[in-house]
Amino acid sequence: MLLMLVVFSVIIYLLLNFVATMQESSISLFMMIFTILIIYLILLPVISQFARMYRVAKMRQIMPSLLSVIKCQDCNYVLVREFLTGDYVFKNVGKCYKCGGNLYIDAIYLTSEKKGKGA
Numbered sequence: 001m002l003l004m005l006v007v008f009s010v011i012i013y014l015l016l017n018f019v020a021t022m023q024e025s026s027i028s029l030f031m032m033i034f035t036i037l038i039i040y041l042i043l044l045p046v047i048s049q050f051a052r053m054y055r056v057a058k059m060r061q062i063m064p065s066l067l068s069v070i071k072c073q074d075c076n077y078v079l080v081r082e083f084l085t086g087d088y089v090f091k092n093v094g095k096c097y098k099c100g101g102n103l104y105i106d107a108i109y110l111t112s113e114k115k116g117k118g119a
């Protein structure tokens, strides 16, 4: 990632250097240095942000997910969702949208399944 940035800045440097020699003035040389500085200031936070996002995405792929299984007392309705803070087995989590019976947490478990990149 850093190597890419160095290569990119060298290309810009050479390009601007070429322009500077064409015009042959000290003002253009100053402008060249100033432009490189601005590019660095803009690109560095953007690149570091992307690197951080990439690391988080990688970590999420490895990390197993904790799931809560919600069941209805009266009918066969079952819902599996991500574990939420405060979840425990036999906790009442509301009314069933199908029959109006009580929904409770039947099980909480970890999955070793790898997540997709989008999730």
Ligand SMILES: [Zn+2]
Residues within 6 Å of the ligand: 072, 073, 074, 075, 076, 077, 096, 097, 098, 099, 100, 101
């Ligand atoms: Zn139900």
